[in-house]
Amino acid sequence: MSAVRKLQQRPVLLEVSGVSKSYGGQVGCLDVSFSIRPGEVLGIVGESGSGKSTLLACLSGRLQPDTGSIIYDMKDRGPVDMLLLSEPERRRLARTDWGIVHQNPRDGLRMDVSAGGNVGERPMAIGARHYGNIRAEAQDWLQKVEIDLTRTDDKPRTFSGGMQQRLQIARNLVTKPRLVFMDEPTGGLDVSVQARLLDLLRGLVRELGIAAIIVTHDLAVVRLLADRLMVMQRGRVIEEGLTDQVLDDPHHPYTQLLVSSILQV
Amino acid sequence: MSGPGNKQCDTGDGYSFAYLDEQTKRMIRRTLLKALSIPGYQVPFGGREMPLAYGWGTGGIQVTASIIGPDDRLKVIDQGADDTTNAVSIRRFFEIVSNVATTEQTAEATIIQTRHRIPEAPLQEGQILVYQVPQPDPLHKIDPRENETRKMHAYAEYGAMQVTLYEDIARFGRIARTYDYPAMVNARHLMSPSPIPKFDNPKMENNPAIQLFGAGREKRIYAVPPYTSVRSLDFDDHPFEVQTWKGCCALCSSTVSYLDEVVTDDRGGRMFVCSDTDYCNKRQADRALTTETGGIVAPDEGAKL
Numbered sequence: 001m002s003a004v005r006k007l008q009q010r011p012v013l014l015e016v017s018g019v020s021k022s023y024g025g026q027v028g029c030l031d032v033s034f035s036i037r038p039g040e041v042l043g044i045v046g047e048s049g050s051g052k053s054t055l056l057a058c059l060s061g062r063l064q065p066d067t068g069s070i071i072y073d074m075k076d077r078g079p080v081d082m083l084l085l086s087e088p089e090r091r092r093l094a095r096t097d098w099g100i101v102h103q104n105p106r107d108g109l110r111m112d113v114s115a116g117g118n119v120g121e122r123p124m125a126i127g128a129r130h131y132g133n134i135r136a137e138a139q140d141w142l143q144k145v146e147i148d149l150t151r152t153d154d155k156p157r158t159f160s161g162g163m164q165q166r167l168q169i170a171r172n173l174v175t176k177p178r179l180v181f182m183d184e185p186t187g188g189l190d191v192s193v194q195a196r197l198l199d200l201l202r203g204l205v206r207e208l209g210i211a212a213i214i215v216t217h218d219l220a221v222v223r224l225l226a227d228r229l230m231v232m233q234r235g236r237v238i239e240e241g242l243t244d245q246v247l248d249d250p251h252h253p254y255t256q257l258l259v260s261s262i263l264q265v
Numbered sequence: 266m267s268g269p270g271n272k273q274c275d276t277g278d279g280y281s282f283a284y285l286d287e288q289t290k291r292m293i294r295r296t297l298l299k300a301l302s303i304p305g306y307q308v309p310f311g312g313r314e315m316p317l318a319y320g321w322g323t324g325g326i327q328v329t330a331s332i333i334g335p336d337d338r339l340k341v342i343d344q345g346a347d348d349t350t351n352a353v354s355i356r357r358f359f360e361i362v363s364n365v366a367t368t369e370q371t372a373e374a375t376i377i378q379t380r381h382r383i384p385e386a387p388l389q390e391g392q393i394l395v396y397q398v399p400q401p402d403p404l405h406k407i408d409p410r411e412n413e414t415r416k417m418h419a420y421a422e423y424g425a426m427q428v429t430l431y432e433d434i435a436r437f438g439r440i441a442r443t444y445d446y447p448a449m450v451n452a453r454h455l456m457s458p459s460p461i462p463k464f465d466n467p468k469m470e471n472n473p474a475i476q477l478f479g480a481g482r483e484k485r486i487y488a489v490p491p492y493t494s495v496r497s498l499d500f501d502d503h504p505f506e507v508q509t510w511k512g513c514c515a516l517c518s519s520t521v522s523y524l525d526e527v528v529t530d531d532r533g534g535r536m537f538v539c540s541d542t543d544y545c546n547k548r549q550a551d552r553a554l555t556t557e558t559g560g561i562v563a564p565d566e567g568a569k570l
Contacts, residue, residue, distance in 0.1 A: 106407050
């Protein structure tokens, strides 16, 4: 509990209150509020169609919520409402202080650009103009995500699914973001590759003190990575708390169903 | 460019001066003014059908038709040469529809329409260089979505362009791009300089002439006003460099001009000659003049071409 108390003392990084988004009559997410502090990992679970991805898209600026506010503690300006930020500022934030890891690496990578170029794009976008330094930094990150340096100049389409996902993580973390959004980071990977990726992610998140919001339907992923957990159903948050607490002692009937439906091997 | 007076609207035979109707010329001139005020920014315009296929200079020809006046003297070049198909037909087109004087000499021309080259002779104040542009957006190959590339231009997000240069160095050890080399205009907008060799990129920087770019198929016009900074993209440790040749021009011995390789027979014979024919001819004439006193007759080298 002392770790949690330490987290509580740090200022809030992202404060979300009353965020709703509907698609016509269809509810995407309804009245979602939570806050996250630096270095904290928040898991969002729920079945398909429960509004997880809609919520993540609203938070990361890819969708405009209908109501609510999203206040982010910017490095140089302090707390700012993301919905009032101009588009160029939001795009700049999204490629420097944030990271977005997509479920499908094809959405987050440039498939016809080498691995080194993929990692180097963010530094170049914020003004790096020294080839040697960019390349050294890219290789440093490829090493961190356990990609062999001889593959630096290979294109991601020649990589395996797990390697593509690790490359996507390196591409996002190279600017040392303080907040990373992950949408099903282990989806579509086989179990042993999943385990290695989770291990890597856990190490990086702890080592760099990154706050992360992880959307997944895989309870094992949140058990390993997340400090806190939110359970969503039909667009609403029905239960939230510390991960172990929610998973070991679920209160809401839907959460109980979700936890009991995990296959025991 | 002489002012559009009333006399030129009516050519006396019921046809509009320089092919385009007055409303179209007015629209394109407005576009040109906007393009000149925001250097490097691609301004959309209502491109017209011209009696020429897309890809043969419909953009450049519309720009020229909008700015040309009866007192202008026109030069048209294609790959630096005055006597190639594209140049000859566009020059004849303007001789017919506007009855203006034409020239092959860079220094004499007031308007120069060009494809693929900037003349070797330095341009002067008052001259206008009109480029024919096939693909105006340098970001098009990076992201095919037009709404996305417009945002990238609007917010000056040009990191992705730098990535293409990075890729070149990673693969070939140097920036391998040789033509259509992207440049930053006025430290703000990224511009495609049309398919001129990168050899010509430095000539755009601080040029006293007005440079206008017309893309007919994509219906975009952009411009570089006189004395504007045009910086070619590069890396600190891989600076921008232009092409160099080991030898000199086989006809005029120039070592500073852009050389074309010409195959002369089917046994591997080849020679390098200036791509700018006006520059080359002038140098040959000068040399003939200086050697005349020595009694040497100027060799009939032009026939080799």
